[in-house]
Amino acid sequence: MSIVKFYGVDSYLDKTVDKEIINFLKKCNRIVHSKAILLKPNLLSASIPEKGVTTNPILLQKIIFALRKVSNAKLYLGDSPGANFMNYEKVLRITGVRDICERNSVEVVRIEKFAPIMNNGVIYSSIVNDFDTIVNIPKLKTHSFTGLTLGVKNLFGLIPGTHKISYHRKYPDPLDFAFAIYKFYEIISDKVVNILDGIIAHHGEGPARGKPIKLGILGMSDDAVGMDIELTKLLKLRPSFCKTNQAALMKGYDTKNINLETYNITDIPAIKLPMSTKIDFIPKFIKKWIAGKVYVKPEVNDIKCTKCMLCLKSCPVGAIYKDNNYIKIDKKKCIECFCCYEVCESEAIDLKKSLLYKVI
Numbered sequence: 001m002s003i004v005k006f007y008g009v010d011s012y013l014d015k016t017v018d019k020e021i022i023n024f025l026k027k028c029n030r031i032v033h034s035k036a037i038l039l040k041p042n043l044l045s046a047s048i049p050e051k052g053v054t055t056n057p058i059l060l061q062k063i064i065f066a067l068r069k070v071s072n073a074k075l076y077l078g079d080s081p082g083a084n085f086m087n088y089e090k091v092l093r094i095t096g097v098r099d100i101c102e103r104n105s106v107e108v109v110r111i112e113k114f115a116p117i118m119n120n121g122v123i124y125s126s127i128v129n130d131f132d133t134i135v136n137i138p139k140l141k142t143h144s145f146t147g148l149t150l151g152v153k154n155l156f157g158l159i160p161g162t163h164k165i166s167y168h169r170k171y172p173d174p175l176d177f178a179f180a181i182y183k184f185y186e187i188i189s190d191k192v193v194n195i196l197d198g199i200i201a202h203h204g205e206g207p208a209r210g211k212p213i214k215l216g217i218l219g220m221s222d223d224a225v226g227m228d229i230e231l232t233k234l235l236k237l238r239p240s241f242c243k244t245n246q247a248a249l250m251k252g253y254d255t256k257n258i259n260l261e262t263y264n265i266t267d268i269p270a271i272k273l274p275m276s277t278k279i280d281f282i283p284k285f286i287k288k289w290i291a292g293k294v295y296v297k298p299e300v301n302d303i304k305c306t307k308c309m310l311c312l313k314s315c316p317v318g319a320i321y322k323d324n325n326y327i328k329i330d331k332k333k334c335i336e337c338f339c340c341y342e343v344c345e346s347e348a349i350d351l352k353k354s355l356l357y358k359v360i
Contacts, residue, residue, distance in 0.1 A: 047208065304346050
């Protein structure tokens with residue numbers, strides 16, 4: 001049986017957070033006997049904690065404190081935040097994670113410094129093999145491509161920077177992409193423990209361009225899939241809305257093995273969904289007929305654009321290029337993966353909806 005626990009908490013400073021994290025980790029034999037533990041937060045971009053885009057540093061501090069209480073393992077922290085892996089130090093500093101690591105003697109590692117390996121057709125960082133346990137600390141967010149980004153999706157950060165682009169190139173369909181991520185999760189799941197940050201979540205045009213929302217949810221589980229499925233239901237969405245959930249269920253994941261416990265969870269506010277996911281609610285026979293007429297395409301806002309080139313470097317199909325000092329997007333090449341939208345730190349990528357999309 002997989003254990004899934006959700007707690008309703010008032011804030012990151014709620015004493016329940018400290019207590020329950022310690023209690024949870026005490027019962028994880030893998031944690032107690034580990035010699036080296038990797039903390040894997042969500043460090044998507046150089047975003048201040050108040051925006052709800054990245055794992056909150058206060059929660060990270062509490063997890064480190066709890067780990068030191070129950071284990072003698074050496075602690076490390078690492079992530080590969082999309083195209084922003086090249087700005088890793090800036091991301092660590094702005095998110096407040098660098099300060100937390102320095103104050104708590106946690107060694108920060110770069111995912112890209114570990115050689116990539118291939119296992120069962122999946123390319124990922126060999127950093128996975130260097131640690132007894134991975135403490136996965138996802139941020140609860142909506143996602144323009146996969147519906148939600150939760151525990152399973154957060155582990156995509158263990159794919160080295162440039163290899164992420166190849167995943168999008170190879171799997172332009174959201175469900176195919178989710179299958180690839182789930183396949184990776186299956187390889188490493190036996191060493192993953194999950195603590196989810198849904199206290200301040202991010203909704204709307206996630207994972208980085210939406211708005212923060214107070215949900216007051218702290219999640220913990222030894223099974224990222226079970227946690228993600230039950231959390232999606234808690235948000236009053238069907239499990240398959242999160243594409244990694246859908247992939248797991250289609251691969252035969254048995255929800256009967258989930259042992260769910262909830263504490264002090266009251267009415268959770270309805271979250272706003274990314275406009276790119278709303279077509280998913282249209283019946284399949286209609287969707288097929290109008291597929292070519294309903295679309296959302298990224299478009300560069302020249303006034304906001306700082307020419308940082310993160311969008312160009314993140315595009316898996318080479319649809320973004322520079323022309324006379326302006327950044328352009330080839331709409332015919334664009335596969336609507338929204339990587340450019342996700343990594344842009346100046347909010348210079350707008351989403352242009354087709355007329356039929358607006359009508360629907």
